[in-house]
Amino acid sequence: MSTSVQQAIAALPVPGEWLWDVVVRPRRRTLGIEVTPDGGVLFAVPADADPAAVADAVRSRLPRLAREVRRRQERPAEPVKDLIGGTSFSYLGSRHRLKVIPPGPSPSREERRVRLYRGWLESPRAETTGDEALRITEWYMTCGDRWLSARLPSLASRIGVTPRPVVARDLGRRWGALERDGSISVHWALMQLPPALVDLVLVHELCHLRVAGHGAAFRREVRLALPGADALERWFADEEPHLWRGAVRSR
Structure with a gap:
């Protein structure tokens, strides 16, 4: 089933440079979208997900998702502290x-x-x-x-x-x-x-x-x-x- 969902998402105007994947999570009831710290995208779907419905949901979220991916890719390095007086x-x-x-x-x-x-x-x-x-x-x-x-x-x-x-x-x-x-x-x-x-x-x-x-x-x-x-x-x-x-x- 995840293959058919992947094909449905691949048919969308998803930017070619995105690193994304689909994972089946039987406990889920709805689509979940996770953006990793480096800007990768994970689409989490229930076992009985309808590929067409998933594609429609992803399509409606693409503009907001694109902003989040760009923000994650451009984020600064994680802060590191010096444990000295005055920090x-x-x-x-x-x-x-x-x-x-x-x-x-x-x-x-x-x-x-x-x-x-x-x-x-x-x-x-x-x-x-x-x-x-x-x-x-x-x-x-x-x-x-x-x-x-x-x-x-x-x-x-x-x-x-x-x-x-x-x-x-x-x-x-x-x-x-x-x-x-x-x-x-x-x-x-x-x-x-x-x-x-x-x-x-x-x-x-x-x-x-x-x-x-x-x-x-x-x-x-x-x-x-x-x-x-x-x-x-x-x-x-x-x-x-x-x-x-x-x-x-x-x-």
């Missing part, structure tokens, strides 16, 4: 300079933790920059869990769905995920963004509780919950390539 880190849109705390002879647990203190992001010096980066990412996850759990109920109420557990964790190349048990995960790196952009990702995942896929019905749900979603999506597209994901330079 800038963002939390919920506010910038804080890093203060590296030298270890004492027998540092307590309190002295080993990362914290925001008087406008500085204090981080204890570790044996390696990798260990220091891990502590900072864990700090983002811990703060993110608290902030997201407090934020999500009002957004769920706005959409008309039951609030679900939400956590901040490393999602690789994804920004958000609706898990099989109905819980929601967001990438910890999103906690660097202003709250309105984190809300955009939360609303996106909450709307999947009402509508599967990313078609017109789904986009209507998002816009009902966030009337300024179009502007927020453009803002998000500008900001997300610059988010730090944990890469650091060795000392």
